[in-house]
Amino acid sequence: MLNLISTILECSRVFSLPMTIMSWLVVFTYSVLSSGNIKYGLIAFVGICFAHLAANILDDYFDYKFLIKQVNFDKKEYLRNSQKTKCRYLISGRVKPTEILGLTGIYLLIAISLGIFLYIKCGTGVLYFALAGGLITLFYSFLSRIKLSEAAVALAYGPALFGGIYFVMTKTYSWDVIILSVPTMIMTVILLYIHTVMDFRFDINEGHRTIANSFKTPKAALVVLKRLMILAYVSPVFLCVFDILDWQVFLVCLTIPLAVDLYKSMKDFTENPESIPPHKWYHFPMENMMNAPAFMIRIYQARNLMIYFALLLCIAIVTGLG
Numbered sequence: 001m002l003n004l005i006s007t008i009l010e011c012s013r014v015f016s017l018p019m020t021i022m023s024w025l026v027v028f029t030y031s032v033l034s035s036g037n038i039k040y041g042l043i044a045f046v047g048i049c050f051a052h053l054a055a056n057i058l059d060d061y062f063d064y065k066f067l068i069k070q071v072n073f074d075k076k077e078y079l080r081n082s083q084k085t086k087c088r089y090l091i092s093g094r095v096k097p098t099e100i101l102g103l104t105g106i107y108l109l110i111a112i113s114l115g116i117f118l119y120i121k122c123g124t125g126v127l128y129f130a131l132a133g134g135l136i137t138l139f140y141s142f143l144s145r146i147k148l149s150e151a152a153v154a155l156a157y158g159p160a161l162f163g164g165i166y167f168v169m170t171k172t173y174s175w176d177v178i179i180l181s182v183p184t185m186i187m188t189v190i191l192l193y194i195h196t197v198m199d200f201r202f203d204i205n206e207g208h209r210t211i212a213n214s215f216k217t218p219k220a221a222l223v224v225l226k227r228l229m230i231l232a233y234v235s236p237v238f239l240c241v242f243d244i245l246d247w248q249v250f251l252v253c254l255t256i257p258l259a260v261d262l263y264k265s266m267k268d269f270t271e272n273p274e275s276i277p278p279h280k281w282y283h284f285p286m287e288n289m290m291n292a293p294a295f296m297i298r299i300y301q302a303r304n305l306m307i308y309f310a311l312l313l314c315i316a317i318v319t320g321l322g
Contacts, residue, residue: 010089011089011100011103012053012056012103013056013057015287015299015300015303016052016303017049017052019157019306020048020052021045022184023184024045024161024165026180026310027162027177028169029318030177031177034170036166036170037169038169040118040121040168040169041168041169043114044164044169047111048133050107051111051133055137055140057103058104058137059141060100061100061104061141063206064097066207067206115130121168122171125167126164129163130164132160133160133164136152136155136156136160139152140152144210146209153192157181157184158185162177162178162180162181163181176242176244183232183309183313184310187232187305188306190228190229190232190306193211193224194225194262194298194299196211196213197221197222197266197270198266198269198298201213212224218269222263222266226263229263233253233256233259236250236252245320246316247320248319249313251313254312255308258305259305261280261301265277269294276293283301285300286300286304
């Protein structure tokens with residue numbers, strides 16, 4: 001039973017779920033203080049978590065189908081060189097494609113059922129946000145091959161998630177909520193971009209066209225990471241300019257040292273992909289390294305930066321609006 005649960009969690013890439021949880025928490029906190037319906041917000045939370053996990057699995061499944069169709073595909077060579085988190089369980093034969101599709105079906109059935117319930121309770125507005133999220137879930141793997149993975153994630157974690165949660169909790173639309181989504185949305189895109197920088201050569205070999213591998217080298221691609229980080233810390237200014245939050249929003253600046261540390265860590269990776277950053281107390285939580293510590297530590301660094309950033313933003317919302 002434990003092995004089955006462990007396999008399901010690995011296939012679902014559950015380590016990425018905090019990105020959804022923390023994004024939801026920001027808009028949920030804001031919506032509660034806007035007299036939103038807490039029960040509907042919690043139901044939507046469960047739905048988007050299962051949709052996220054379904055998107056992870058479908059991404060792996062479609063990548064797997066693409067890989068095995070390549071004439072020069074060598075399973076042993078791929079398993080030896082690929083990152084440990086990318087559809088290895090399918091290529092190694094540990095999990096069958098039909099089992100993966102079955103698990104995806106279960107996740108989507110739960111998400112769709114909850115969406116129908118919210119549609120009945122909250123109105124047709126739910127359909128618009130659910131449709132956006134559903135299309136991204138189904139087509140993300142394709143979008144990741146044409147340099148649109150960052151745009152897809154930005155849409156999913158920005159207007160779709162924030163607008164959808166706010167709507168089911170208040171039954172109204174709000175441009176303020178869309179603006180509120182920008183800082184955490186950028187932090188989520190940063191995690192994805194870091195992933196594509198570290199997968200620079202793998203993505204090229206597997207036919208993925210990403211923003212990162214548009215550059216000549218992984219190190220050159222870090223210029224985009226630097227700009228995204230700067231934008232993440234500039235964007236809270238607009239929350240004050242549009243009178244959405246007050247000065248407390250600048251609490252997120254307390255995470256700047258973590259961002260600098262992450263950037264330095266990525267620079268080290270581009271110079272030596274086997275380098276492992278020293279573990280420091282502020283790097284945690286860091287769980288399963290999946291036999292790829294150089295890769296996973298940096299993924300966890302980016303994920304945890306977003307977690308701390310979002311928590312401070314929630315504190316700013318509570319102290320500013322509460």
